[in-house]
Amino acid sequence: MIEEGKPLFVQIAEQVGDSIVDGSIAEEAQAPSTNELAAFYRINPATAAKGVNMLVDKGVLYKRRGIGMFVAAGARDLLLRERRNDFALRYVQPLLAEARRIGLEPDDVVSLIRAGAEPATP
Missing domain, CATH: 1.10.287 (Helix Hairpins)
Known part of the structure; x- marks a missing residue:
């Protein structure tokens, strides 16, 4: 999954985006947590968080306080x-x-x- 020359956080955002596009993660479903992404890809949680936050900034993911990140309707x-x-x-x-x-x-x-x-x- 890791590509040379492309920032890891961008790759994380793309991977989560791919899962949304292909239907692996449905709208209004819970997205993988920062810690899950960090453990899976063996990266720093801050890097995973930066990728997740890119998707939040685009309106693709939103946070439910105390529960986690979810895929927005229309994402x-x-x-x-x-x-x-x-x-x-x-x-x-x-x-x-x-x-x-x-x-x-x-x-x-x-x-x-x-x-x-x-x-x-x-």
């Missing part, structure tokens, strides 16, 4: 929107920019994707 949709926007920025826009450089129109790119991206024969 999955929020994360999906965020990830779709990120996907467009990181993958689709550069793909379309390269397509323009080599003379492909957006419809050509769509056709390639639909065909399974099999290269054309020269």
